[in-house]
Amino acid sequence: MSDKKVSRPCHHCKSKSASAPTDTSKIHYEKFWLYRHCSSVQQRDRQAQKAGQLFSGLLAMNVVFLGSAFISSMIFNKVAITLADVWILLSILKVLCLFWIIYYLLGISRQPHAVLYRDSHAGAIWIRGSVLLFGSCSILLNVFQIGYSTILVHCKSRVEIVFPSIGILFICTQAYFLWHHSKDCIQVQHNFTRCGLMVTIATNLLLWLLAVTNDTLHMEIESQLREVERRFAGKALLHIPIGNETTLCTCPNMTICKVFQKGYILLYPFNTEYCLVCCSVLYVMWKNVGRRISHPHIPHTKPKFKLQGVVFGPLLGTSAVIIGACVFMIYQIQATSLVPSRQVFVIYYSYYIVLLPVMSVGAMIGTIIHALEKKELDTLKNPTRSLDVVLLMGAALGQIGMSYFSIVALVATDPRDLLNSLALSYSVLIIFQNITQNIFVIDGLHRRRATPPGKEEDTKEEQNHEAYSQRRVSVLELGQEIRKASLSYIHTYSHLSWKRRVLREISFFLVLCNIILWVMPTFGAHPIFENGMERSFYGYSTWFVIVNFGLPLGVFYRMHSVGGLLEVYVTA
Numbered sequence: 001m002s003d004k005k006v007s008r009p010c011h012h013c014k015s016k017s018a019s020a021p022t023d024t025s026k027i028h029y030e031k032f033w034l035y036r037h038c039s040s041v042q043q044r045d046r047q048a049q050k051a052g053q054l055f056s057g058l059l060a061m062n063v064v065f066l067g068s069a070f071i072s073s074m075i076f077n078k079v080a081i082t083l084a085d086v087w088i089l090l091s092i093l094k095v096l097c098l099f100w101i102i103y104y105l106l107g108i109s110r111q112p113h114a115v116l117y118r119d120s121h122a123g124a125i126w127i128r129g130s131v132l133l134f135g136s137c138s139i140l141l142n143v144f145q146i147g148y149s150t151i152l153v154h155c156k157s158r159v160e161i162v163f164p165s166i167g168i169l170f171i172c173t174q175a176y177f178l179w180h181h182s183k184d185c186i187q188v189q190h191n192f193t194r195c196g197l198m199v200t201i202a203t204n205l206l207l208w209l210l211a212v213t214n215d216t217l218h219m220e221i222e223s224q225l226r227e228v229e230r231r232f233a234g235k236a237l238l239h240i241p242i243g244n245e246t247t248l249c250t251c252p253n254m255t256i257c258k259v260f261q262k263g264y265i266l267l268y269p270f271n272t273e274y275c276l277v278c279c280s281v282l283y284v285m286w287k288n289v290g291r292r293i294s295h296p297h298i299p300h301t302k303p304k305f306k307l308q309g310v311v312f313g314p315l316l317g318t319s320a321v322i323i324g325a326c327v328f329m330i331y332q333i334q335a336t337s338l339v340p341s342r343q344v345f346v347i348y349y350s351y352y353i354v355l356l357p358v359m360s361v362g363a364m365i366g367t368i369i370h371a372l373e374k375k376e377l378d379t380l381k382n383p384t385r386s387l388d389v390v391l392l393m394g395a396a397l398g399q400i401g402m403s404y405f406s407i408v409a410l411v412a413t414d415p416r417d418l419l420n421s422l423a424l425s426y427s428v429l430i431i432f433q434n435i436t437q438n439i440f441v442i443d444g445l446h447r448r449r450a451t452p453p454g455k456e457e458d459t460k461e462e463q464n465h466e467a468y469s470q471r472r473v474s475v476l477e478l479g480q481e482i483r484k485a486s487l488s489y490i491h492t493y494s495h496l497s498w499k500r501r502v503l504r505e506i507s508f509f510l511v512l513c514n515i516i517l518w519v520m521p522t523f524g525a526h527p528i529f530e531n532g533m534e535r536s537f538y539g540y541s542t543w544f545v546i547v548n549f550g551l552p553l554g555v556f557y558r559m560h561s562v563g564g565l566l567e568v569y570v571t572a
Contacts, residue, residue, distance in 0.1 A: 049290050052191045056286070060198035063093070067206035071213060086210060087163040093203040094170040100196035101177045109181060114188045117293040121385065122284045123182030126563045127277060134274035135175040141267040142167045148260035171274070174200070178281050185288045197286040201279050208275035211268070212548050269522050272552040273559065280560075284387055313505035317512025320355055324516035327351045331525050342419055348527050349422035356429040359513050363433075363440040366506045366568075369499045370443045389442050391560050396434040398553025402528060403427035405546055409537035420533060437510065437561060444507075444568030507569035511562055518558035521551060 070089055073081035108114060142164035149160040186193050327347055334344035406427040410420050528547060529535060535543045 049190070052194050052290075053286075055191065056194035056198040059195055060202040063199060063202035064205055067093075067202070068209065071206070071209055075213060083214075084157050084159045087159050090203070090206060090210065091163055091166050093199070093206070094166050097196075097200045097203050098170055098173055100199070101173050104181070104193070104196065105177060108186065108189050108193060109184065111188050114186060115184045116187050117185040117291065118183040119185055119284070119288050119291070119293065120183070122288065123178070123281065124563060124567075126566060127281060128179050128182060130277050130559065131175055131178050131274070131281065134270045134277060135171050137267050137270035138171050138274045139168050141264060141271055142171070144260045144264040144267065148257070148264060151254070151257050151260070174278060178278065182281050182285060184285065185291045185293065187290065187292075190290045193289050194286060197282050197289070201282045201286070204275045204278045204282070208272055208279075208552070211272045211275065212552060266523070269524075269552070269555065273522075273556060276552070276556045277559075280387060280391055287387075311505070313508035314512070316358075317509045320509075320513050321516045324351060324355075324520060328520050328523070328525055331527070332523075345419055345527055345531050346422060348525070349419075349426045352426050353422065353429060355513060355517075356426075356433045359510060360429070360433045360436045362506045362509060363436040366440045366503055367436070367443055369503055370440075373499050385445055388445060388560070388564055392438050392441060392557070392564060395553045395557035395560060396438055398550040399557060400431050400434055402546060402550035402554070403430045405538070406528065406534050409534045413533065413537060419531065423528075423531065423533060434557070440506075440510075441561060441564040441568060444503075444571065445564060504569055507565050511565045511569065514558045514561045514565065518555060518562070521558075522555050526551065 067086075067089060070081060070086050074083055074086050145164045146161055149156045149164075153161075331344050331348050334341055404427075407424060410424045410427070414420050415424055526547070528551075529543065537543075538546070
């Protein structure tokens with residue numbers, strides 16, 4: 001009896017299948033082993049999508065916890081887990097990701113109806129360009145590491161040559177994958193695709209975590225080398241960490257060895273940025289798996305970037321960039337000497353103290369104009385925009401956290417000292433500038449795009465023409481309607497044009513300012529560590545951990561802000 005009852009067709013299911021669209025060959029609903037007996041196909045699809053996201057998220061969480069345990073053990077236990085063990089684990093993860101990416105490129109994406117939709121908001125040209133730029137720098141970094149390890153092969157492990165070699169293959173394959181498929185809304189093999197994307201995200205996060213901790217070791221070695229140079233008049237030995245032990249490994253007196261060493265230290269920050277950017281793009285792809293975009297037949301036209309109607313923004317921004325470049329060069333020349341002078345820190349902090357208030361005021365004016373403009377908010381579902389907001393808020397915590405630690409240390413020591421007072425003002429202004437800029441950018445991202453004058457007129461004429469055809473009104477009535485619409489448009493544009501011009505000026509100015517504020521810490525300007533005030537308060541190791549977690553997030557925040565501000569500029 002039970003078998004017969006199970007085999008009996010369900011009238012509810014019949015009604016659902018009857019109401020389904022006829023072209024079901026192009027719609028691949030998800031199937032998951034946790035949900036087999038749902039009443040409708042659509043409900044089963046939604047529940048299977050949630051279950052697949054949950055399972056792949058748990059998989060990535062376990063991979064991250066395993067890798068974090070290895071890296072933490074390498075830091076705190078100097079014998080049991082070595083750096084070579086961490087490299088072996090990450091090499092295994094890289095190889096698994098390589099196999100999955102190749103399978104996606106050659107198998108999944110080429111299946112019939114695999115990519116029916118593409119997310120026009122995902123994979124913006126600036127973020128894909130960042131992947132290529134930082135990926136190229138990371139490849140060059142690995143080449144320098146291979147060459148450096150080959151020269152010192154007598155005192156280095158073979159793993160130090162194998163690990164960067166696998167890294168070059170991984171970076172090249174992943175960059176190609178993200179450049180061509182970052183917009184895909186894959187419609188086949190949902191769960192396998194989600195798991196592959198999540199494992200790749202976890203691998204990039206672990207590479208970022210290792211890069212941060214390994215950068216800490218390099219900064220400690222650089223500081224120790226300065227102490228040795230001061231004591232022994234330039235006769236220093238290079239400390240090279242193998243595993244977790246520090247072994248004396250003398251660099252030969254060769255020019256190529258010095259080139260590899262300096263190039264490795266210079267390009268190291270780009271590796272951390274590459275990992276963070278890849279994680280953001282992969283996360284959007286993970287959210288788009290199985291996503292079906294409504295009205296795919298309507299072309300989505302994005303306004304192009306045009307440098308029109310802006311004068312003061314480019315002028316002020318270019319001035320900030322030129323002055324910042326001069327301050328950066330002065331700082332690099334003075335700070336890399338054996339005894340950095342206080343004057344160079346005064347110049348550096350003074351530049352920031354002048355620039356940050358101007359940026360904050362500009363962001364506040366832009367936010368006020370957004371409120372006055374009363375443009376309709378864009379409430380459509382957009383995973384890319386949601387991720388942009390999360391990244392802006394999360395990355396800003398790096399600089400804000402370091403600033404609060406600095407404020408506590410400076411107030412507790414001697415805030416009346418000139419250098420301490422400048423550093424204190426710098427920390428307060430950094431917090432205020434990050435908050436005001438985030439409000440301006442996030443508010444601008446949620447505004448609907450402004451319609452250009454020509455397109456708006458064409459749209460109104462088409463609508464009037466359709467109304468004329470349907471209602472068969474006279475030519476005189478049609479002319480009156482067009483005249484009313486034109487007068488209304490001229491009145492509206494005359495009131496909003498100055499607001500849009502101001503928004504474009506502010507956005508372009510903030511873009512250039514964020515570029516120079518990204519360049520300076522990326523290429524080695526770290527006064528928050530090199531001035532020694534916070535380091536003496538918190539201790540050497542504690543302040544290193546704070547700085548090396550906060551600085552990469554701060555650099556990523558500046559780079560991501562440039563993309564958000566360009567979006568605000570284009571949509572104004």
